[in-house]
Amino acid sequence: MIERFAGAVVRAFLVALLLATPSVFLPGTLDDSTALVLILATVIAILTFLEYNSEFPSVVEFRYAPPFNRLRFGAVLLLVLILSVIARGKADPTELSQGLTALGRLLGNTIDFPYSPVRLVVLMMPINAPKELIADVRIAAGLSYFISLVMMFVFLIHVRFLGWPARNGAFNVWVNLPMFDPTVGDALSRLYRDARINIALGFVLPFLIPALVKLASTLIDPITLAHPQTLIWTMTAWALLPASMIMRGIAIGRVADMIEEKRRRAYAEAEQDLQAI
Structure with a gap:
């Protein structure tokens, strides 16, 4: 259970990092789209965590x-x-x-x-x-x-x-x-x-x-x-x-x-x- 929880946290963080990467790297985008990117990254990270923290998959194919x-x-x-x-x-x-x-x-x-x-x-x-x-x-x-x-x-x-x-x-x-x-x-x-x-x-x-x-x-x-x-x-x-x-x-x-x-x-x-x- 602990291993599954840790794996879900890591995957959620990586997904959020992926969505935030362009905003972090590109100059002049942090002030304009920080809120939108933060909300989207948070939502996707939560969904990813819920999916991978569950013992049985609901949407993601070929999880195992x-x-x-x-x-x-x-x-x-x-x-x-x-x-x-x-x-x-x-x-x-x-x-x-x-x-x-x-x-x-x-x-x-x-x-x-x-x-x-x-x-x-x-x-x-x-x-x-x-x-x-x-x-x-x-x-x-x-x-x-x-x-x-x-x-x-x-x-x-x-x-x-x-x-x-x-x-x-x-x-x-x-x-x-x-x-x-x-x-x-x-x-x-x-x-x-x-x-x-x-x-x-x-x-x-x-x-x-x-x-x-x-x-x-x-x-x-x-x-x-x-x-x-x-x-x-x-x-x-x-x-x-x-x-x-x-x-x-x-x-x-x-x-x-x-x-x-x-x-x-x-x-x-x-x-x-x-x-x-």
Whole structure:
């Protein structure tokens, strides 16, 4: 119980730290948005604490199947931290901010090829957008997409070569998929269907979102990305939410494979028992 309480406190603190990172790093934002950030961070921290202090999960999936959630949170925290340092470097340049900016520029230019997600993000900007803003968007998009690819690659290694999630012991579907009702219909076919839907949406959304923003430019003004916090959170959501959906699809597909394999063994054993009789 003490261990669970301590873990919930640490997770709540890390979530609050994540939400407050841009406001802490960026100059001139503490006076304007301190109250809003403090309220939002407090609410999310409380919800996180209540979730992880409970013995049984209510919303969070794969709580007992690390490093699924740790990879996703670590990628978001790393990306927000990097983009915040780069944004702060415009007013207070340091060697670290300049180095990260150069890395982001390299990644952005490398991934910015025709029909790539980064190219579509750049093209969604209005024609009259300043060149400096377009460069900032390309840097943020390149870093975001690269980190999302690394996150998915690391998770694939855990699934394919490190035996996730079976290496952590017996996998409890009810505990790790609290929102999934195995009593409705064929659970196996529903799991495979959910896996395919998540993977398909995760692959399409980085291409689809910029196109939708471009079509809805009369309602959504992409020039608002000139604000550093808007750019940070928009690029983080654009890249990591679809990547998280792909990871979820892979994870659910892996769970479905494990259930199918267990069913096959059970049927084979039952058939052998009948033959023995």
